Amino acid sequence: MARYHIETYGCTSNRGESREIERRLRDAGHHRVDGPDEADVAIMNSCTVVEKTERNMLRRAEELADETADLIVTGCMALAQGEEFEDAGIDAEILHWDEVPEAVTNGECPTTTPGTEPVLDGVVGILPIARGCMSDCSYCITKQATGKIDSPPIEENVEKARALVHAGAKEIRITGQDTGVYGWDTGERKLHELLERICAIDGEFRVRVGMANPKGVHGIREELAAVFAENEKLYDFLHAPVQSGSNDVLGDMRRQHQVGEYLEVVETFDEALEYWTLSTDFIVGFPTESDADHEQSMALLRETRPEKLNVTRFSKRPGTDAAEMKGLGGTIKKERSREMSELKMEIVGEAYEAMVGETREDVLVVEEGTGDSVKCRDSAYRQIIVRDADEYDLEPGDFVDLEVTGHNTVYAFGRPL
Ligand code: SF4
Incomplete structure (x- = not known):
């Protein structure tokens, strides 16, 4: 969970986007703080109308970069003239506003609120199916708040989903720190069973499965892919954050999976589904990541070509083991992040381009x-x-x-x- 500071400049459209960024950050358990000096990450939603505004934006970005560990710049100036921040020597990640919430997570899983009660927001029902995870990632601060997985019985979650559908939900978002390990605490791997039961509820609605780490999915990949293939209510979408293409780095991160397991998951879904979205996350610049490790991440990205991708520059979270490791220099992290973000734009852009005319x-x-x-x-x-x-x-x-x-x-x- 990160502490963030956000500043918004310009028109009502920017303000609307900042509200949406904040809503998603809040839902993921992040906290807004009073100033950049208290924040892990500062977000600047920029405007560019006249030259004077641009100079002001650059000056403010420089101040924010000095006051905070990480700076993200989004908004009109970031998208239209993102290179100006780099030319001015400002260490900032330039992102579309839609990508900001995921970049803030620093590779951690979303936080599920205690009590795991569902929420209906418009036609979207948020259904936390469990709390906690089975991992102990060395960079994660979320784990300290959420603990080990605690999975309510299938019947309880199905009843909550039914209540959401009756209340008007047209999209049910299945959430949790790691939905792939739902049921592990009771000795059963049963995400696929839960999804099948939810899809059997009467009504016209869709179901989106939230973050599922590769290790949990790997153990049930055949069953899960079959449930996706058989149920039209399930969006054919899997968010399996791999985080690195290097087994050495995955070991230092204390992720439970290896690259090969992630690849087997992707292969199984490729075989079962004709048209689907692979969503994954990479952390670049983890303290022990060498040039060769980074190249392995780039190669994995080229090989699997996910249609949705979050690239996060590693930053230290207090109290975590990774925070004690000797970090890489800012320039290396920035360069690797830029390289991966460029490849991401190419891959994701191609996926959307292929849809045009269909x-x-x-x-x-x-x-x-x-x-x-x-x-x-x-x-x-x-x-x-x-x-x-x-x-x-x-x-x-x-x-x-x-x-x-x-x-x-x-x-x-x-x-x-
Ligand atoms: S899976 Fe890892 S990153 Fe996610 S909550 Fe658990 S320890 Fe944190």
Whole structure:
């Protein structure tokens, strides 16, 4: 869990995006603090209208970079003139606003609130299926708050899901620190069984499975891939954070999986599903990561080509074992992060480009976007934005057939058929 500071400049659109960033950070258990000097990470949502604004943005970014361990810059100036921050020697990660919440997590799993009660937010039902995990990652501070996995019985989670559907949920997000180890505390590996039971609930809705570490998924990969293939209600989307392409670094991180296990998971899903989204995370610049280790991460990225990817520059969290290790220099971390982010843009951009001209059936309108747009998700949980939603009379909860008309690197654009 990180302490963050956020500053927003410019128009109402930027303010809306910052609100969404904050909502997601809050949901993931991060805390806002009063100033950059108290924060692990500072977020600057920038604006660029006139030259004077740009100079102000650069000056403020410089101050924030000095006052905080990590700086993320998003917003118009970051996207249009991101190189100016680098030219000015400011050590900042330049990200689209949609990518900011994941970058803040520093590779840790999301925090599930105690009591694991579901929440309905619009047409999205958040269902924490368990609390805690089976790991002890050396860089993780979340674990200190959440402890070992504690899984309620399947029946209890199914009843919560049913209540969400009856209350109007059209998308159920299955969450937890590590959904892949659901049931391990009772000696059973049963995420697949739970998903099957939830999909059997009457009603038209979709189910998204949240973060599942490769180790847990590996043990049930065949069963899980079969459940995905058989149930249309399940988004064909798997978030399995590998974190490194080097087994040595994974060992130092105390991740429980090896690269080979992650590859077997991807292979199994590739065989079972024609169109799906692999989502994964990499931490770059872990203290023991050598140049060769970094190259292995880059090679793994090229080999598996995930359609969604979070790249996080390692930063120390107080009280963790990794915080005691001698760290790499900022320049090395920055360079590796830039290299991996460029490859990410290429890979993810290609995935969205391949969608252009295709049609998608029964796409769920999940929430309102900025202006008159809505955000939708197709069967593989790819995000498709429809502009002029009023004209098409679209609102959250609707299912719609779309033609994909364009894309950027984080989502596609679509038009109702
Ligand atoms: S799996 Fe690792 S990163 Fe995730 S909560 Fe557990 S110890 Fe932390």
